Amino acid sequence: MRRTDKKQAILDTALALFVSQGFYATSTASIAKQAGVANGTLFHHFASKDELMNHLYLTIKQELANAITTHAAPCGELELDAKNLWNAAISWAIENPLKQAFFQQYSMSPSIAAEIKQQAMNGILGFMGELIYRGQKLGLLASYPLSLMLEGCHGQYLAATRYFIDHPDKWRDETHKQASFSIFWNAMKA
Amino acid sequence: MRRTDKKQAILDTALALFVSQGFYATSTASIAKQAGVANGTLFHHFASKDELMNHLYLTIKQELANAITTHAAPCGELELDAKNLWNAAISWAIENPLKQAFFQQYSMSPSIAAEIKQQAMNGILGFMGELIYRGQKLGLLASYPLSLMLEGCHGQYLAATRYFIDHPDKWRDETHKQASFSIFWNAMKA
Amino acid sequence: MRRTDKKQAILDTALALFVSQGFYATSTASIAKQAGVANGTLFHHFASKDELMNHLYLTIKQELANAITTHAAPCGELELDAKNLWNAAISWAIENPLKQAFFQQYSMSPSIAAEIKQQAMNGILGFMGELIYRGQKLGLLASYPLSLMLEGCHGQYLAATRYFIDHPDKWRDETHKQASFSIFWNAMKA
Amino acid sequence: MRRTDKKQAILDTALALFVSQGFYATSTASIAKQAGVANGTLFHHFASKDELMNHLYLTIKQELANAITTHAAPCGELELDAKNLWNAAISWAIENPLKQAFFQQYSMSPSIAAEIKQQAMNGILGFMGELIYRGQKLGLLASYPLSLMLEGCHGQYLAATRYFIDHPDKWRDETHKQASFSIFWNAMKA
DNA sequence: AATGAATGAGGATTCATTCAT
DNA sequence: CATGAATGAATCCTCATTCAT
Numbered sequence: 001m002r003r004t005d006k007k008q009a010i011l012d013t014a015l016a017l018f019v020s021q022g023f024y025a026t027s028t029a030s031i032a033k034q035a036g037v038a039n040g041t042l043f044h045h046f047a048s049k050d051e052l053m054n055h056l057y058l059t060i061k062q063e064l065a066n067a068i069t070t071h072a073a074p075c076g077e078l079e080l081d082a083k084n085l086w087n088a089a090i091s092w093a094i095e096n097p098l099k100q101a102f103f104q105q106y107s108m109s110p111s112i113a114a115e116i117k118q119q120a121m122n123g124i125l126g127f128m129g130e131l132i133y134r135g136q137k138l139g140l141l142a143s144y145p146l147s148l149m150l151e152g153c154h155g156q157y158l159a160a161t162r163y164f165i166d167h168p169d170k171w172r173d174e175t176h177k178q179a180s181f182s183i184f185w186n187a188m189k190a
Numbered sequence: 191m192r193r194t195d196k197k198q199a200i201l202d203t204a205l206a207l208f209v210s211q212g213f214y215a216t217s218t219a220s221i222a223k224q225a226g227v228a229n230g231t232l233f234h235h236f237a238s239k240d241e242l243m244n245h246l247y248l249t250i251k252q253e254l255a256n257a258i259t260t261h262a263a264p265c266g267e268l269e270l271d272a273k274n275l276w277n278a279a280i281s282w283a284i285e286n287p288l289k290q291a292f293f294q295q296y297s298m299s300p301s302i303a304a305e306i307k308q309q310a311m312n313g314i315l316g317f318m319g320e321l322i323y324r325g326q327k328l329g330l331l332a333s334y335p336l337s338l339m340l341e342g343c344h345g346q347y348l349a350a351t352r353y354f355i356d357h358p359d360k361w362r363d364e365t366h367k368q369a370s371f372s373i374f375w376n377a378m379k380a
Numbered sequence: 381m382r383r384t385d386k387k388q389a390i391l392d393t394a395l396a397l398f399v400s401q402g403f404y405a406t407s408t409a410s411i412a413k414q415a416g417v418a419n420g421t422l423f424h425h426f427a428s429k430d431e432l433m434n435h436l437y438l439t440i441k442q443e444l445a446n447a448i449t450t451h452a453a454p455c456g457e458l459e460l461d462a463k464n465l466w467n468a469a470i471s472w473a474i475e476n477p478l479k480q481a482f483f484q485q486y487s488m489s490p491s492i493a494a495e496i497k498q499q500a501m502n503g504i505l506g507f508m509g510e511l512i513y514r515g516q517k518l519g520l521l522a523s524y525p526l527s528l529m530l531e532g533c534h535g536q537y538l539a540a541t542r543y544f545i546d547h548p549d550k551w552r553d554e555t556h557k558q559a560s561f562s563i564f565w566n567a568m569k570a
Numbered sequence: 571m572r573r574t575d576k577k578q579a580i581l582d583t584a585l586a587l588f589v590s591q592g593f594y595a596t597s598t599a600s601i602a603k604q605a606g607v608a609n610g611t612l613f614h615h616f617a618s619k620d621e622l623m624n625h626l627y628l629t630i631k632q633e634l635a636n637a638i639t640t641h642a643a644p645c646g647e648l649e650l651d652a653k654n655l656w657n658a659a660i661s662w663a664i665e666n667p668l669k670q671a672f673f674q675q676y677s678m679s680p681s682i683a684a685e686i687k688q689q690a691m692n693g694i695l696g697f698m699g700e701l702i703y704r705g706q707k708l709g710l711l712a713s714y715p716l717s718l719m720l721e722g723c724h725g726q727y728l729a730a731t732r733y734f735i736d737h738p739d740k741w742r743d744e745t746h747k748q749a750s751f752s753i754f755w756n757a758m759k760a
Numbered sequence: 761a762a763t764g765a766a767t768g769a770g771g772a773t774t775c776a777t778t779c780a781t
Numbered sequence: 782c783a784t785g786a787a788t789g790a791a792t793c794c795t796c797a798t799t800c801a802t
Contacts, residue, residue, distance in 0.1 A: 006787080022300040024214040027771060038788045043773065045786090108348075109299055110212035144369040145360075151349040152373055159345030163338045170335075179334040183342050187377035196762085217796060228763040230799080235761095239797065386766080402680040404594040407792060418767045423794060425765090488728075489679055490592035524749040525740075531729040532753055539725030543718045550715070559714040563722050567757035576783085597775060608784040610778080619776065 007045045009035040011059070014052055019101045023053060023111040054116045057106065060099045061120040067092040069127070078135050079185065085131070086181050093161040094171055100161050107158065128153055132188070141188050149188060156184045197235045199225040201249070204242055209291045213243060213301040244306050247296065250289045251310035257282040258317065268325050269375065275317060276371050283351040284361050290351050297348065318343055322378070331378050339378060346374045387425045389415040391439070394432055399481045403433060403491040434496045437486065440479045441500040447472040449507070458515050459565065465511070466561050473541040474551050480541050487538065508533060512568070521568050529568060536564045577615045579605040581629070584622055589671045593623060593681040624686050627676065630669045635693050637662040648705050649755065655697060656751050663731040664741050670731050677728065698723055702758070711758050719758060726754045 013035040017026040028049050032039045046052040071091070072084040093100035106112050132149050135141030142149075160180045163170075170176040203225040207216040218239050222229045236242040261281070262274040283290035296302050322339055325331030332339075350370045353360075360366040393415035397406040408429050412419045426432040451471070452464035473480040486492050512529050515521030521529075540560045543550075550556040583605040587596040598619050602609045616622040641661070642654040663670035676682050702719050705711030712719075730750045733740075740746040 025300075028773085029771075039790090040774080040788055041786080044788090047773095049772065105298060105300065108295060108297075110215070110295060142369065142372065144373065145353075145357075145366070147356075148350070148353045148366075148370065149373075151353050152346060155345030155349030156342060156377075159341035160338070163335075163341045166337075167335075176335065176338070179332070180338065182332065183334065183339070183377045186379060187346070187373045189376060218798085219796070229765090230763055231761080233798065234763095405680075408794080409792075419769090420767055420795080421765080424767090427794095429793070485678060485680065488675060488677075490595070490675065522749065522752065524753065525733075525737075525746070527736075528730070528733045528746075528750065529753075531733050532726060535725035535729030536722060536757075539721035540718070543715075543721045546717075547715075556715065556718070559712065560718065562712065563714065563719070563757045566759060567726070567753045569756060598777085599775070602785095609786090610784055611782080613777065614782065614784095 006035075006037050006041060010037060010042055010045060010052070011056060015056055015060075015098055015102060018053070018056070019098055019105065023106070023109070028052075050113075053106075053112060056102070057112050057116060058120055060102060061124050063096075063099070064089065064092055065124040074131075078131070078138065078140055082131060082135075082185060083181050085128070086184055087177070089157060090160060090164060090171070090177075090180065094164055094168060097165055100165060104158060104162060107154075125150060125154070135188070140190055142190050152187060153184070156187065160184070196225070196227050196231060200227060200232055200235060200242070201246060205246055205250075205288055205292060208243070208246070209288055209295065212295070213299070218242075240303075243296075243302060246292070247302050247306060248310055250292060251314060253286075253289070254279070254282055255313050258314075264321075268321070268328065268330055272321060272325075272375060273371055275321065276374055277367070279347060280351060280354060280361070280370065284354055284358060287355055290355060294348060294352060297344075315340055315344070325378070330380055332380050342377060343374070346377065350374070386415070386417050386421060390417060390422055390425060390432070391436060395436055395440075395478055395482060398433070398436070399478055399485065402485070403489070408432075430493075433486075433492060436482070437492050437496060438500055440482060441504050443476075443479070444469065444472055445504040454511075458511070458518060458520050462511060462515075462565060463561055465508070466564055467557070469537060470541060470544060470551065470557075470560065474544055474548060477545055480545060484538060484542060487534075505530060505534070515568070520570055522570050532567060533564070536567065540564070576605070576607050576611060580607060580612055580615060580622070581626060585626055585630075585668055585672060588623070588626070589668055589675065593676070593679070598622075620683075623676075623682060626672070627682050627686060628689070630672060631694060633666075633669070634659070634662055638694075638697065644701075648701070648708065648710055652701060652705075652755060653751055655701065656754055657747070659727060660731060660734060660741070660750070664734055664738060667735050670735060674728060674732060677724075695720055695724070705758070710760055712760050722757060723754070726757065730754070 010031060014026070014031050017031055017034065028042055029039055031052075032042045035042075042052070046055060068085060068088045071088040072081070074081045075084075093103075107117070129146060129150060132141060132146060132153075136143050160183075164176075164180070167176075200221060204216070204221050207221055207224065218232050219229055221242075222232045225232075232242070236245060258275060258278045261278040262271070264271045265274075297307070319336065319340060322331060322336060322343075326333050350373075354366075354370070390411060394406070394411050397411055397414065408422055409419055411432075412422045415422075422432070426435060448465060448468045451468040452461070454461045455464075473483075487497070509526060509530060512521060512526060512533075516523050540563075544556075544560070547556075580601060584596070584601050587601055587604065598612050599609055601622075602612050605612075612622070616625060638655060638658045640658075642651070642658040644651045645654075677687070699716065699720060702711060702716060702723075706713050730753075734746075734750070
């Protein structure tokens with residue numbers, strides 16, 4: 001087993017257990033045991049259980065950001081850009097149900113410090129803010145306060161993924177796919 | 191101090207602490223202490239910490255439901271009904287920021303058993319489900335799957351209250367008030 | 381077993397174990413076990429291992445102070461007062477070898493916070509300082525700085541008790557008793 | 571960096587940390603880190619944390635012995651010999667406050683095995699024992715038991731250095747210097 | 761109903777030490 | 782010589798819950 005493998009094993013196991021049992025119901029000992037490493041090894045790589053959680057959160061948010069920027073290169077046409085972005089984000093969630101469930105549970109939970117969430121928000125949803133700003137400049141999107149709209153987007157995203165995770169087959173149905181985007185888009189349209 | 195006063199003190203304190211520190215970070219001992227009662231008294235009124243939490247959750251959800259039915263009697267005109275419902279719900283949230291924050295945190299958290307959440311959900315979203323169903327029948331609302339739309343509504347509601355709690359003065363501004371409803375309504379419009 | 385008995389059992393056991401094994405080598409679990417109480421009971425009475433230690437230190441220092449003030453009422457004649465004080469202090473140490481050993485080990489150790497030591501020093505050795513001050517005023521004691529002389533007294537006391545604990549029979553021998561006082565007194569004499 | 575440099579860095583750092591934080595509160599990891607060496611390097615040079623401590627103790631005691639024999643060659647006149655010895659010992663302590671503090675803390679502590687302390691004690695107090703023996707033979711010193719007097723000397727030494735470390739300027743003041751010796755000497759005088 | 765001392769299982773974290781590189 | 786990842790036993794402390802008063 002290579003060295004980075006142990007760290008990764010800890011992260012993978014922690015993700016699975018945090019999602020299935022919750023942060024507080026998951027002991028660091030159980031993570032270590034299921035990851036096949038010694039108890040102390042977890043603390044060799046992460047200073048505390050909280051730091052492990054934060055690392056997980058930031059890493060996964062970054063993964064989502066990468067998935068989006070990779071699969072949804074902006075073409076300039078606003079609504080198309082938004083749709084590609086939306087589809088990429090939801091696709092990622094469906095392909096990574098564990099990570100999606102992780103966000104679902106911890107996006108609003110106090111298990112992750114507010115500053116960590118803020119940090120992720122700014123870094124990741126940066127392009128979303130930009131897209132909205134552009135849309136408002138062009139008069140295509142409603143001129144509501146930016147942070148209200150961002151909160152709305154985030155909420156819509158969580159709601160939509162919750163739905164599609166519960167009904168995975170619907171995502172392959174073009175009608176439903178389109179429906180979810182329409183709800184998202186109409187909410188913001190001018 | 192009347193006998194129900196102690197029970198109420200426990201509930202009030204628990205609400206405040208659960209919101210500010212989280213469920214797991216709040217010990218029953220700290221609730222008792224801050225409520226000014228003995229350690230064991232808490233367990234006279236509630237069989238367990240979980241039961242206290244559930245009681246809190248159901249009680250508060252009921253309060254919200256009451257606030258809505260009181261202030262938003264349906265008149266038949268769909269959009270007006272929806273707007274009244276929306277305003278009543280958000281007003282309640284702003285007048286009860288602690289309880290609103292409580293929902294924000296615990297609506298998706300594993301600290302409350304799924305069945306309890308389901309139970310509460312049905313009571314509140316009953317209104318909404320009915321309204322959507324009616325709107326679809328009339329061709330005023332988009333014919334997306336009901337549960338997708340309900341998820342969307344819930345997400346919008348949480349997002350909007352999050353925003354107005356952070357910017358309480360905006361709720362007194364008719365423009366922003368209208369904006370939040372438009373986002374909500376346009377998302378569903380046919 | 382009465383309630384205060386458990387707290388006392390913990391204190392007694394802690395004293396014995398701290399002396400025989402040292403502070404760090406003594407686990408809170410072993411104290412609880414040997415005291416016949418549950419693990420958590422220790423922390424019900426003392427917030428932490430450190431607080432237990434401090435409580436022990438201050439309590440015992442107070443006991444010594446009580447023993448001295450009880451058995452050595454000042455008569456006004458300086459050297460006689462000093463001798464009575466010295467004898468009372470050493471007698472106490474010999475009658476309480478465990479507590480004496482405790483001071484021997486922890487008077488200079490970092491296991492007890494400096495402020496706690498200071499607090500004890502001021503409260504307990506107060507009358508010693510007064511006696512020295514009086515002696516200097518009368519021209520009977522050397523006019524060295526007070527804190528130098530107090531340090532000296534403390535050192536002499538620890539040294540003498542160390543000797544008499546190792547040779548308990550010598551304390552009953554009037555010659556040695558007198559000798560120890562002479563060393564102590566001559567050191568300070570004008 | 572020469573090879574002995576790392577060993578020395580470890581010793582220097584250990585001394586500083588043991589004094590400022592205590593033996594048990596200082597982890598081997600923190601020593602290594604602050605010394606700028608790897609975790610395992612410490613254990614290349616010292617088989618265990620205890621061995622490192624013993625090494626430190628014996629080395630420093632030897633240094634003190636060397637300082638005394640170098641600066642205080644006996645001339646035959648008893649009081650002068652004693653004064654030279656006293657001055658040399660205190661001077662060394664003042665010039666090496668860290669090492670002095672180290673003795674202060676660990677001379678009585680269980681962190682160092684009794685046999686190690688005994689071993690060191692003999693080396694240093696050998697001078698003193700001889701001097702006292704000689705003084706008693708000549709009738710210049712009181713005929714108290716030797717070990718009582720040695721304990722007294724040790725106590726005086728620790729007390730005096732404690733004082734002068736806290737008030738370093740006083741050591742340059744001839745009056746105080748003389749005072750400290752007088753306390754020491756009068757205690758033993760016939 | 762109210763109390764608060766007592767419980768003991770459980771959990772996060774530390775740390776001296778080892779060993780393969 | 783030097784490294785630093787890995788270990789796992791040991792430890793302090795927390796906390797929901799019970800029960801005699």
